Amino acid sequence: MSVNDWREEVVNRLREVKYPGFSRDIVSFGLVQDMELTGTDLKLKLKITTPDPAVPEKIGQEIRDSLKGYAPVKSVAIETEVAPPQATAATGPQGIPGVKKIIAVASGKGGVGKSTVAANLAVQLAKGGLKVGLCDCDLYGPSQALMLGCREGVRVEEGSERLVPAEVHGVKLMSMGMLLGDDSPAALRGPMVTRFTQQFLRQVAWGELDLLVLDLPPGTGDIQLTIVQTVALDGSVIVTTPQEVALVDARKAMAMFRKVNVAILGIVENMSFFVAPGSGERHEIFGSGGGRKEAVRQRVPLLGEIPLDPEARRCGDEGRPVVLECPGSTSGKVFVDFANYVSKILFLNISS
């Protein structure tokens, strides 16, 4: 067997091994430094940047599992070198000058109402007197400009070349997608996305803000990872709907935040129930209690249970979030309470 045959097969199998808590594999993460096959004994050298002993243990187990059934390898010895995380020295998560608190609104799954939650949170807190910024980080499906009814394009600050956020409903708004033409996202992949995201996050002239809300794209891939590694977050808000398919992905998002030591401020369950107009009957369309149970399981607060409300959808489509347009509606009231809860956790330091 030629050298490259076994190498190729081993690498292919290692590509199936995900870094714990991430959707990315250990090969593309650059963990695999060296490999050597003597007879049927495989020696692997891994470079790991976390001091958490559970990580190499879990990766080792998965590597062994991935190589099971591959006859040329009978035994696997793994040598791990624990390197200090490169990122924290020079390019690790950093705050944004002038911005007091930064949080991410995230979900594993798309379509659960993350942008709706982020928009209502930002607008409600701005209404309450805080200086709030909202950054739509969804490169491929930005929606905040539409949800907030913002028609302003991107302006570049003279001299500094920094990007100036638009102002709408008292919130400073910036969207990563604003910089890209209609068909460019498809061309922006891999390392380019990472570079673009890092540059973008450092190039916005936010000015003085009490709170910056990052509306993350769904998932736990490269973009999300880049964001949480670039900006020092004060916490994350996890949005889910009650059903298991959404909860599975929400758990992945929480694992990602835990991995990078970002506090989970709590879970907000959206589309929790629907109150029929007229009869007032409550329908639990996507099941009930999923978010509450998960919050207990994860030992984080349940920040709210937002009903499915046609008003919320209409307001979103019309560019006036429900907390502005109809704060007394079934969803409006819950959004207001939810925003106040988040603000208490962030600014009064009540434990989350």
Ligand SMILES: Nc1ncnc2c1ncn2[C@@H]1O[C@H](COP(=O)(O)OP(=O)(O)O)[C@@H](O)[C@H]1O
């Ligand atoms: N509680 C709700 N009641 C009714 N419609 C909602 C609610 N939350 C979100 N929506 C609607 O669902 C769609 C998806 O929401 P969005 O916030 O864009 O999700 P995500 O950002 O997670 O992809 C939007 O049309 C939005 O207006």
Ligand SMILES: [Mg+2]
């Ligand atoms: Mg969205």
